Amino acid sequence: MDDYAFFREKSDHFMPKTPIAALRAYEHNFVPISVFTNKSNSTKPLDEEPYDIDEIERLLSRKNLGLQTNIILIEIFEKLIFSEDQEIALFAAESINIIENRYNKQIQKLKEELKEEKEENEDADGDSAFEKNSQLGSLFYELAILNRKRDAIKKFFMKESYSYYSEIRKVRKLSDKELNIVVRILLELKLYLNATEVLEKSHSEKNAFYLMLKAEIEFARKEYVKVKEICTQLTEHIDELTEKEFVMISFWMGA
Amino acid sequence: MKQKNRNHFRISLEILAFLLAVFLINFFFFSENPGFLNGPLNPYTALTLLIAAYYGKLYGFSTFVLTIILIMVPINKDMNILEYWIFIWSDQYIKIAVNLIGVYVLGMIRDSYILRINHYKSITKKEVFEKFKYKNEVEALSAVNNELEERVLRQNESVTSLYTQIKALHTQSLTETLNILLSTVNKFSWAEKASIWRFDPNSNSLVMIANFGWEANDFENSILDMDDSIEGWCFRNNLKFSVRMLLEYDNLLKMDKKRNIFTFPINFSSTSWGVLNIEDMPFTKYNLYVEKILSILVDLASPEIERAVEYESIIAYEEINQFTGLPSYKQFHSMIGINISKAVKGNKTFSVILLEIMNFSSFVKDFGEEKTYKMILSLLDKLNILSNNKIDYFHYKETNQLAIYYPDIDYDGVSLYCLETLGIINNTEWKINDQLLALDAIVGYSSFGHQEISADELLSVAENLLEMQKV
Numbered sequence: 001m002d003d004y005a006f007f008r009e010k011s012d013h014f015m016p017k018t019p020i021a022a023l024r025a026y027e028h029n030f031v032p033i034s035v036f037t038n039k040s041n042s043t044k045p046l047d048e049e050p051y052d053i054d055e056i057e058r059l060l061s062r063k064n065l066g067l068q069t070n071i072i073l074i075e076i077f078e079k080l081i082f083s084e085d086q087e088i089a090l091f092a093a094e095s096i097n098i099i100e101n102r103y104n105k106q107i108q109k110l111k112e113e114l115k116e117e118k119e120e121n122e123d124a125d126g127d128s129a130f131e132k133n134s135q136l137g138s139l140f141y142e143l144a145i146l147n148r149k150r151d152a153i154k155k156f157f158m159k160e161s162y163s164y165y166s167e168i169r170k171v172r173k174l175s176d177k178e179l180n181i182v183v184r185i186l187l188e189l190k191l192y193l194n195a196t197e198v199l200e201k202s203h204s205e206k207n208a209f210y211l212m213l214k215a216e217i218e219f220a221r222k223e224y225v226k227v228k229e230i231c232t233q234l235t236e237h238i239d240e241l242t243e244k245e246f247v248m249i250s251f252w253m254g255a
Numbered sequence: 256m257k258q259k260n261r262n263h264f265r266i267s268l269e270i271l272a273f274l275l276a277v278f279l280i281n282f283f284f285f286s287e288n289p290g291f292l293n294g295p296l297n298p299y300t301a302l303t304l305l306i307a308a309y310y311g312k313l314y315g316f317s318t319f320v321l322t323i324i325l326i327m328v329p330i331n332k333d334m335n336i337l338e339y340w341i342f343i344w345s346d347q348y349i350k351i352a353v354n355l356i357g358v359y360v361l362g363m364i365r366d367s368y369i370l371r372i373n374h375y376k377s378i379t380k381k382e383v384f385e386k387f388k389y390k391n392e393v394e395a396l397s398a399v400n401n402e403l404e405e406r407v408l409r410q411n412e413s414v415t416s417l418y419t420q421i422k423a424l425h426t427q428s429l430t431e432t433l434n435i436l437l438s439t440v441n442k443f444s445w446a447e448k449a450s451i452w453r454f455d456p457n458s459n460s461l462v463m464i465a466n467f468g469w470e471a472n473d474f475e476n477s478i479l480d481m482d483d484s485i486e487g488w489c490f491r492n493n494l495k496f497s498v499r500m501l502l503e504y505d506n507l508l509k510m511d512k513k514r515n516i517f518t519f520p521i522n523f524s525s526t527s528w529g530v531l532n533i534e535d536m537p538f539t540k541y542n543l544y545v546e547k548i549l550s551i552l553v554d555l556a557s558p559e560i561e562r563a564v565e566y567e568s569i570i571a572y573e574e575i576n577q578f579t580g581l582p583s584y585k586q587f588h589s590m591i592g593i594n595i596s597k598a599v600k601g602n603k604t605f606s607v608i609l610l611e612i613m614n615f616s617s618f619v620k621d622f623g624e625e626k627t628y629k630m631i632l633s634l635l636d637k638l639n640i641l642s643n644n645k646i647d648y649f650h651y652k653e654t655n656q657l658a659i660y661y662p663d664i665d666y667d668g669v670s671l672y673c674l675e676t677l678g679i680i681n682n683t684e685w686k687i688n689d690q691l692l693a694l695d696a697i698v699g700y701s702s703f704g705h706q707e708i709s710a711d712e713l714l715s716v717a718e719n720l721l722e723m724q725k726v
Contacts, residue, residue, distance in 0.1 A: 041404050047411040048419055059408060062401065072409045219538035222513040227538075228502050244539075251542045252499060 006032050019058075046072055051080065053088065060095055063102065067142050070099055074146050103143050110136050130168050134178055137164035141181050144188070158185045174202045176209055183213050192221045206233075208240035228252055266310055270318050273302055274325060282330045289334070290326035292347060299326060300354050304361055311369065312362030319358050323351070412443055417552070424559035425644045427570075432563040433465035436556045440533065441467065443552065444517075444545045448535035451521070452479065452486050454528065461486050461530065468535065476514075485515045486530045493527060495519045497546060517546060519553045523561040566647065569593065576650055578628040587649035587658045591710040594660070599707050606669035606702040608659040608676070609717045613695040615655030622687045630687055631657070634694070637679050642672065666702040673698045697724040 006013060014030050016022040019040035025031040042055045046069075056076060059069070073095070080092035114132045144157035165182045168174060174182060179202050186195035195217045203210045211234050218226040231252040234241065241249065277298045281291060291297045299322040307315025329339050410416070420439040426432050433451050440449050448468035452461040461484070463477040481487035488510060489496050496518040501508050517533040531553055536545075569590050574583045594605055612618075618627040635648050635657070642661060651658040661669060676698055685692045699720030701713050 041400070043407050045410050045413050045416055046408040048416060049423075055408075059405075064401075066402075066405060069405045069409050072411060216538040219541065224498055224501055228499070247544070248539065248542045251546075254499070 004034055006035060007038070047076060051076055053091070056095075057091075060098065065099075067145065070142075070146060074099060078149070099146070100143070103139055103146075107136060107139050107143075110139070130172065133164045133167050134175075137161045137168075137178070138181060140164065141185060144185075155189065158188055161185055169198075169202070174198075179203060180213065183217065187217065187220050190220075192217055195220075208234060208237040208245070211237065212245060266314060267317075270306055270310075270314060270321070273306075274299075274318070274321055277302060278325050278328070286330050289330045289339070290343070292326070292343070297350070300350070300357075303354060304357050307358040308361040308365050311366050312359065315358040315362040319355060412548075416442070417548075421552075421555050421559075422644045424556055426559075426563060427566055427647055429560070429563040429567050430465065432556075432559055434467075436531070436552070436560070437465055437467045439552060439556075440531065440549065443548050444533060444536050445540045446516075446533045446536040448473075449531070449533050452490075452530045452532065454490060461490060464529070476512075483510060484512070485510050485518055486532055489518045489520050489530050490527055493520050493522065495546075495550065498541070516541065517549055519549060521553055521557055521560060523557060523564075528557075528560065528564070565593070566590070576628070578625050579632055579650070581657075582649050584650055584652050584658070587651065587660070588710055588714075590647075590649075590660065591713065594662075595703060595707065595710060595713070598703055599705075602705060604663060604665045604703060604705070606661045606664050606666070606672075606700055607713060607717055608661060608669065608673060609651055609699045609714075609721055610657045610659065610676070611653070611697050611699075611721055612655045612657075613697060614693075618687065618692070626687045630685055630692075630694075634680065634683075634685075637683070638676055641675055641679065664702070665704070666700075669700050669702055673700050697721055699724070 014025060016025050016031065016035060016039060019036065022031065022036040022039040026033050026036050042052070042058075044052060044055065046052075046056060046059065056073065059065070060073060065073070077092040077096045081089055081096075083089045083092065110132050114129060114136075117129055117132075138161070140157045140161035144154045144161060147153040147157060162182065162185050165174060165178055165185075168178065179199065182198055182202075183195050186192070186198065196214075199210065199213055199217065203213075211230050215227050215230040215234070218224075218230060231249050234245075234249050235253065238246065280298075281289065285291065288294065291299060303315060303318045303322050306318040326343065327340060329336050417439075420435065420442070423435050424432050424439075426435070437449055437451065440446055446468070448466075450463050450466035450469065453464040454460075455462045458478070459481055461479040461481065463474075463479075466473075479486050481491060485496050485507060488494075488507065496507070496515055498516045501511055514534050515532055516536055519531045520527055521529045521531055531549075533549070570582050570586050574586060575581060576583070591607065597603070598605055612631065615627065618630070638659065639646055639648075645662060645664075647660045649658045649660070650656070661672065664672070677696075680694055680696050683694075685694045699717040701716035701720070703713055
């Protein structure tokens with residue numbers, strides 16, 4: 001008997017309703033492991049209508065969700081807010097609040113830590129302070145992306161994020177990850193020349209990372225001749241490119 | 256190691272202190288009884304046995320040797336040492352031997368006990384270590400599981416997602432269809448700005464009909480010249496445009512207004528209708544995959560746009576019902592007429608379904624028309640989901656009658672659909688103002704096969720079925 005025969009058989013099996021109950025039932029040999037797998041995982045894309053509210057709720061209960069997942073959840077909740085079912089509309093509104101509050105709590109905590117560090121030592125410009133500034137910049141950027149449909153809020157968060165990276169830039173060069181975010185912020189704010197300037201100042205080495213960002217800026221400026229030139233330069237750095245980047249460059253080169 | 260040495264040193268000091276204490280007590284208070292040899296209980300013997308039981312054989316024997324040495328010390332000055340020693344040996348050798356055996360036995364018991372404890376300790380230590388190892392492994396596996404699951408859950412560019420979006424394109428409104436197409440384009444290309452342009456033969460120009468991401472100043476260019484725009488070039492030549500073509504063709508470069516990244520012509524079965532233009536998108540999404548997906552999307556959306564355009568051309572908006580927003584019988588009749596001639600040419604089938612709510616008038620009397628129709632609209636929503644978003648619905652001749660047009664379905668398919676419709680009507684809890692109601696409805700249907708008949712004949716078959724159920 002395969003594990004999934006358990007689901008096919010129409011007998012009076014004990015069928016747990018939650019993943020925890022399924023795990024306990026499996027530990028005591030009441031059900032096969034497939035019941036736990038079934039209860040604790042989903043293979044249906046979240047963004048498929050009609051929405052699976054139980055599945056969305058289960059995923060939302062995880063506190064360490066990634067940005068991409070949060071973006072999809074917010075998009076779903078923004079649609080569900082207009083649901084005729086008031087309970088679902090309320091659930092959607094509360095869920096958006098939950099996601100934003102998670103970010104706000106992290107931001108608040110980091111701000112307090114940063115303040116304490118500064119109070120303890122006024123000249124403190126150590127690695128820990130930079131790390132916190134960088135984290136704050138990243139969190140504000142993520143909040144901006146989550147609010148991309150609300151232009152004013154998005155721009156506010158983008159500017160907040162930029163201010164933290166500016167603090168770092170006063171003392172040291174930005175890391176690749178930080179530079180990537182800063183360039184994206186400036187592109188979102190349509191400050192293309194500033195983006196080029198930041199990139200030139202922060203990255204002296206003309207490697208694939210630099211060239212990809214440069215191409216992205218030129219593409220946003222609609223300077224397609226320059227994009228092609230950069231792509232030609234990128235062919236000299238094929239070893240550094242990911243498969244996805246390689247496909248992109250090949251497309252520009254006429255493949 | 257240091258700890259172990261410290262322990263040995265501490266125990267040795269402890270033993271020496273005890274022995275010294277016993278010796279001093281003997282010296283100061285019991286000097287007439289050297290070595291406590293004359294008495295039922297010898298503190299030296301007791302101490303030796305206690306040390307052997309508590310600290311093991313080694314310390315037991317060491318204490319025993321030290322005890323013998325201390326006993327041999329003559330604490331009385333008047334004693335003859337040699338005689339004293341001979342006395343000890345001759346009088347006490349049995350007790351000494353018993354003491355020696357006692358030390359050995361108690362030491363052995365203690366050592367085996369300690370050995371067993373150490374064994375259990377090592378097992379426990381191993382298990383605790385394993386437990387932490389498994390805990391870390393479980394945490395790692397659950398993180399991997401979460402990540403993999405999230406990757407599956409957040410795949411919004413899947414084929415199933417594309418299928419759902421294509422199904423959603425079927426609407427009774429051209430605007431709605433085009434907006435769904437644009438949202439699908441946004442989903443698959445992450446386009447930040449896109450627009451759909453319709454060819455206007457009267458002005459021989461392209462007119463913007465739907466967009467997203469447009470700002471106020473973009474609307475200044477909502478009518479485009481056919482000869483002086485890339486959109487016009489795509490429409491005239493029925494060719495798609497990709498921005499990298501600007502680097503190869505000077506004629507396109509001259510027309511470029513920095514408004515086109517991808518432009519696709521939208522064609523119906525016999526004519527060109529308009530174009531889809533992607534104006535802004537991230538650099539990372541400008542690739543062959545997205546270009547192909549968008550081509551597929553335009554091809555799949557074209558029949559639905561064509562349907563919506565035709566639908567709108569026969570619908571007179573002044574004749575729609577004020578409560579439901581649905582077209583009237585007259586429009587249904589003319590649509591059926593058009594579809595009959597198309598079905599004959601294209602060798603296609605379709606069916607019509609008539610739905611009559613028997614207790615409609617009592618609902619209207621109790622709750623009014625608006626609430627009654629709202630409930631009926633929720634029924635039509637369920638029927639639309641049942642058909643996979645394929646049907647169109649209209650009002651029929653009477654206020655309590657509705658007509659459904661179901662394309663590409665024959666008589667056996669539609670009879671099954673009607674059966675499921677009745678199932679939905681009977682199994683759903685219908686409510687108005689939270690009051691539970693019994694919806695009494697009858698269904699009639701008729702299918703258009705490959706033999707040409709008029710719209711009236713087709714509808715009369717369905718009407719007859721309704722009448723038969725009323726008898």
